[in-house]
Amino acid sequence: MSVPYTPRKKARIHFEPNEGPKKSKSTNPLQKQREQLPIAKGKDALVREIRDNDVTILLGETGSGKTTQVPQYILEAGLAGDGMIAVTQPRRVAATSLAARVAAEQSVTVGGLVGYSVRFDEACQAHTKIKYVSDGMLVRELLSDPILSRYSVVILDEAHERTLRTDFLIANLKTILAKRNQVNDSKGKTKGPLSVSNPLKIVVMSATLDAEKFSRFYNNAPILYVKGRQHPVQIFHTVVSQTNYVDSALRTFFQIHVDKPPGDVLIFLPGQEDIETLDKSIKMYAQRLPIERMQVTLCPMYASLPPSKQARIFASTPPHTRKCILATNIAETSITIPGIKYVIDTGKCKEKRYISKDNGCGFDTLLTRDITKSSAMQRAGRAGREGPGFCFRLYTEEAFKDMAISAEPEIRRCSLTQSVLQLKCLGQDLEEVEFMDPPDIVYAMSALKSLWLLGALDNSKTLTTLGRQMATFPIEPYLARIILTSKTHGCAVEVIDIVSLLSSSSKLFLDVSDQRDAITDARRKFRHPSGDHFTMLNAFRSYQEIAASESKSERKAWCRKHYLNERTFTEALKIRDQLRVICRRVDLDWRASRSDIEEPVLRCFTAGLMQQSAMLQPDGSYKQLMGQLVVKIHPASTLCDKKVPAIIFDELVYTGHAYARGVSSVPRSFLSGITPPMTNGPVTSR
Numbered sequence: 212m213s214v215p216y217t218p219r220k221k222a223r224i225h226f227e228p229n230e231g232p233k234k235s236k237s238t239n240p241l242q243k244q245r246e247q248l249p250i251a252k253g254k255d256a257l258v259r260e261i262r263d264n265d266v267t268i269l270l271g272e273t274g275s276g277k278t279t280q281v282p283q284y285i286l287e288a289g290l291a292g293d294g295m296i297a298v299t300q301p302r303r304v305a306a307t308s309l310a311a312r313v314a315a316e317q318s319v320t321v322g323g324l325v326g327y328s329v330r331f332d333e334a335c336q337a338h339t340k341i342k343y344v345s346d347g348m349l350v351r352e353l354l355s356d357p358i359l360s361r362y363s364v365v366i367l368d369e370a371h372e373r374t375l376r377t378d379f380l381i382a383n384l385k386t387i388l389a390k391r392n393q394v395n396d397s398k399g400k401t402k403g404p405l406s407v408s409n410p411l412k413i414v415v416m417s418a419t420l421d422a423e424k425f426s427r428f429y430n431n432a433p434i435l436y437v438k439g440r441q442h443p444v445q446i447f448h449t450v451v452s453q454t455n456y457v458d459s460a461l462r463t464f465f466q467i468h469v470d471k472p473p474g475d476v477l478i479f480l481p482g483q484e485d486i487e488t489l490d491k492s493i494k495m496y497a498q499r500l501p502i503e504r505m506q507v508t509l510c511p512m513y514a515s516l517p518p519s520k521q522a523r524i525f526a527s528t529p530p531h532t533r534k535c536i537l538a539t540n541i542a543e544t545s546i547t548i549p550g551i552k553y554v555i556d557t558g559k560c561k562e563k564r565y566i567s568k569d570n571g572c573g574f575d576t577l578l579t580r581d582i583t584k585s586s587a588m589q590r591a592g593r594a595g596r597e598g599p600g601f602c603f604r605l606y607t608e609e610a611f612k613d614m615a616i617s618a619e620p621e622i623r624r625c626s627l628t629q630s631v632l633q634l635k636c637l638g639q640d641l642e643e644v645e646f647m648d649p650p651d652i653v654y655a656m657s658a659l660k661s662l663w664l665l666g667a668l669d670n671s672k673t674l675t676t677l678g679r680q681m682a683t684f685p686i687e688p689y690l691a692r693i694i695l696t697s698k699t700h701g702c703a704v705e706v707i708d709i710v711s712l713l714s715s716s717s718k719l720f721l722d723v724s725d726q727r728d729a730i731t732d733a734r735r736k737f738r739h740p741s742g743d744h745f746t747m748l749n750a751f752r753s754y755q756e757i758a759a760s761e762s763k764s765e766r767k768a769w770c771r772k773h774y775l776n777e778r779t780f781t782e783a784l785k786i787r788d789q790l791r792v793i794c795r796r797v798d799l800d801w802r803a804s805r806s807d808i809e810e811p812v813l814r815c816f817t818a819g820l821m822q823q824s825a826m827l828q829p830d831g832s833y834k835q836l837m838g839q840l841v842v843k844i845h846p847a848s849t850l851c852d853k854k855v856p857a858i859i860f861d862e863l864v865y866t867g868h869a870y871a872r873g874v875s876s877v878p879r880s881f882l883s884g885i886t887p888p889m890t891n892g893p894v895t896s897r
């Protein structure tokens with residue numbers, strides 16, 4: 212079947228950046244800013260192209276105005292008709308902060324005309340027209356509405372990041388487009404089983420120069436190009452390689468602060484932990500600065516940052532102050548921070564990677580790795596948005612030359628378990644879907660095995676009722692399986708509490724490696740002999756008691772005293788509400804509880820974590836039951852110095868060695884029914 216794209220030759224349109232400020236009629240300062248963005252000059256041409264084509268590819272430098280303006284142009288030009296405009300984002304923090312910005316530009320409050328929807332958090336209403344959604348949320352909407360009938364325009368933003376979910380959408384939207392627009396094309400009126408008043412339009416937006424591939428995938432869709440306002444950036448490399456990038460970043464920051472003229476600093480670090488460490492060190496040294504020197508104000512920026520703290524990034528810097536932003540690669544393209552003159556690039560990022568074992572069992576883990584050339588260039592570019600800037604790379608020029616050109620798409624390096632389950636729910640098989648880059652066959656097979664082990668697929672790879680129920684939950688299939696197993700054991704209350712804590716975006720137990728003894732002491736009263744999952748549950752219960760009787764500040768102090776992250780609790784409470792609602796949908800009584808909960812709860816966790824179970828070996832190490840991987844119990848675990856016969860764990864981290872975190876001790880008999888290497892897995896497809 213050929214896809215009915217508008218027959219148009221690929222056209223390249225080059226927009227010029229605006230020359231200096233333009234006179235504006237509007238009194239709203241945000242409107243003035245809108246009109247001065249590089250994209251504003253190309254507005255009419257852009258709207259024309261989107262109107263005339265089913266698919267448009269928009270390429271533009273970071274900060275040119277793509278994400279905030281394109282949805283508004285589409286809305287203002289009436290191209291969305293009665294439908295909604297979805298703008299996908301790979302990161303939730305970008306979706307919420309962009310919705311807030313665009314709502315302000317439209318002079319409305321967020322959640323009305325402009326809203327957002329990310330996992331476990333939503334602000335939109337029936338009349339919402341522009342919705343910033345995480346790519347994962349749009350995949351979920353697809354499960355209940357396979358042609359996305361509520362949307363007339365889908366904007367796939369940050370497509371160059373090639374997240375698994377964006378790739379999933381790119382593939383599915385191609386078929387949806389064929390279905391929807393064919394119906395509308397046939398004599399202009401709706402025909403057949405579908406009734407969609409608006410044809411679908413797709414806009415793919417990317418910040419890097421790989422647009423040809425998207426265009427080819429969508430039958431040579433036109434590529435439009437917006438040039439940003441980019442000033443020269445002088446780049447410096449270190450002469451020798453640095454062993455401790457956090458320490459090098461600290462020293463480089465103070466060299467800039469002491470020697471260089473005013474201008475804000477943006478430091479790229481791999482993750483939240485490094486950001487917190489550097490934040491503390493800079494604060495400590497900044498306090499010792501002479502009073503007459505410029506002050507320092509610090510702003511962290513990472514994916515799980517609470518919305519209340521995001522706003523500070525965009526606030527203008529007070530006089531006699533230098534703002535220093537400590538960010539993950541979220542600030543590379545997703546979020547443009549104004550006022551940056553200096554960039555410090557550690558050259559590191561965190562990347563999700565699937566660790567696959569010989570027998571096909573594996574899991575995703577976050578690894579710190581070197582960035583790519585494309586990232587290094589994006590990072591340097593952040594310094595030249597408003598004037599000439601400087602980028603200090605904490606790596607040598609040779610190291611830069613050795614970097615990969617761009618990152619491998621997630622579909623080639625991450626677990627496909629959840630995606631395969633979602634495809635199954637849509638009646639599709641991985642091998643039949645036309646992806647931009649096909650997934651690795653080994654990973655695809657391993658996803659099928661995992662789903663079979665979890666009971667989501669039967670021996671002939673057919674979706675089971677249990678599998679369909681698992682897909683109803685917006686959490687990883689293994690967590691959904693844990694909840695669903697509680698139906699048999701009558702302990703839903705406890706299981707949902709623990710799964711809510713595990714699904715929160717931040718960790719409950721704060722871990723400071725040089726304070727582990729103090730931490731163990733402080734948390735002694737929550738400690739449960741079976742391990743971390745019940746210890747978490749005990750802490751959660753105590754927190755809820757405190758929350759019911761004490762003031763906000765006492766609650767905070769209580770969390771601090773016990774080294775617990777309060778945000779994990781507040782987030783888990785919200786997640787719990789939503790999981791309970793879903794339980795009702797799958798006919799599971801979430802109020803089920805009993806007095807002897809330990810064994811039933813551990814049985815539920817074993818059902819979901821059987822691929823992450825390990826047995827004690829004579830030498831004191833643990834060997835994974837499926838996968839033969841040797842793991843140690845992480846020093847932050849309550850079971851770290853115990854030698855229990857068998858464990859299950861919910862996380863695996865690599866720091867020199869494979870460490871199991873989030874560990875519970877289970878009787879060996881729980882694992883005895885599990886056949887180690889897979890000999891009788893699901894029937895393979897080839």
Ligand code: CDP
Nearest residue numbers: 273274275276277278279280308312547549
């Ligand atoms: O998507 P693209 O990188 O092309 O640009 P954008 O995200 O639409 O941002 C356009 C402008 O809006 C930038 O100059 C940002 O600094 C500004 N902006 C802002 O001030 N506050 C936000 N929350 C988002 C964007």
Ligand code: MG
Nearest residue numbers: 277278544545
């Ligand atoms: Mg953008």
